[in-house]
Amino acid sequence: MSLDNVVEDIRDEARARAEEIREDGEQRAEEIIEEAETDAEELLESRKTDVERQVEQEREQALSSAKLEAKQKRLEARRDVLEDVRGQVEEELAAxxxxxxxxxxxxxxxxxxxxxxxxxxxxxxxxxxxxxxxxxxxxxxxxxxxxxxxxxxxxxxxxxxxxxxxxxxxxxxxxxxxxxxxxxxxxxxxxxx
CATH class of the missing domain: 3.30.2320.30 (ATP synthase, E subunit, C-terminal)
Structure with a gap:
């Protein structure tokens, strides 16, 4: 075997090894990209769920606040009516x-x-x-x-x-x-x- 053949065999082996490393690198890169995309989708889904939960919570709080305010206004109106009735009774008693x-x-x-x-x-x-x-x-x-x-x-x-x-x-x-x-x-x- 000549030296040229040995050099050529080493080059072929190096090319094959380089190709193998490149393919492994590409495969690993694809796995990393897939993992990243999966993580991104999960994160997006999680954020979306969090935002929906927060929106629902804020809606419930706003609704609860509105109900409480309406109840307070209703009670104030009733108190005013009762005060008016009592005032009328007092006027009739005085008269x-x-x-x-x-x-x-x-x-x-x-x-x-x-x-x-x-x-x-x-x-x-x-x-x-x-x-x-x-x-x-x-x-x-x-x-x-x-x-x-x-x-x-x-x-x-x-x-x-x-x-x-x-x-x-x-x-x-x-x-x-x-x-x-x-x-x-x-x-x-x-x-x-």
Whole structure:
């Protein structure tokens, strides 16, 4: 074998080895590209899922926030209506006159009088415009006198220094009790719950 043949064999072997290395490199490059493309698709799918989840979450939060705001506005509107109704009731109570006002005032005074001893000196306060009515009613009660005005819709505040008892039987206090006891029913009737 000649030297030329040996050189040629080494070159052929080197070319074959180079070709083999090139093919391995190309195959490895294709595998890397496939892996990268698969990773990119998975990442894209993951990001897409994350974005969709975030969008859904934000939509739910916005919807929840809108529902809460609507509920608050509804409650505010109901509170305003209830305040208007109570205001109308107060106006009607303040405007009561004649026999109806006298009957209610007398009844509230008699109820308060039950809290005091018969020999007690009792002072009665009432609405300024009811002074003469209260004084007329007090003529029927020994030891009772009109003590001055009290800011209210009507009725009486009765007190005795001896027993240190004070009874608030004003239209306002009666309305407060009735309002609290019946607020749920009033609300149901007004808003058909």
């Amino acid at each position: 009561l006159s004649g026999d109806r006002r006298e009957t209610l005032t007398r009844s509230l005074l008699d109820e308060a009088a039950d809290e005091f001893d018969d020999d007690a000196d009792v002072v009665v306060y009432g609405r300024e415009s009811d002074q003469s009515l209260i004084e007329d009613i007090l003529e029927e009660h020994d030891g009772y006198e009109f003590g001055g005005t009290y800011e209210c819709l009507g009725g009486v505040v009765v007190e005795s220094q001896q027993s240190r008892v004070r009874v608030n039987n004003t239209f306002d206090s009666v309305l407060e009790g009735v309002w609290e006891d019946n607020l749920k029913e009033v609300s149901s009737r007004l808003f058909d719950q």
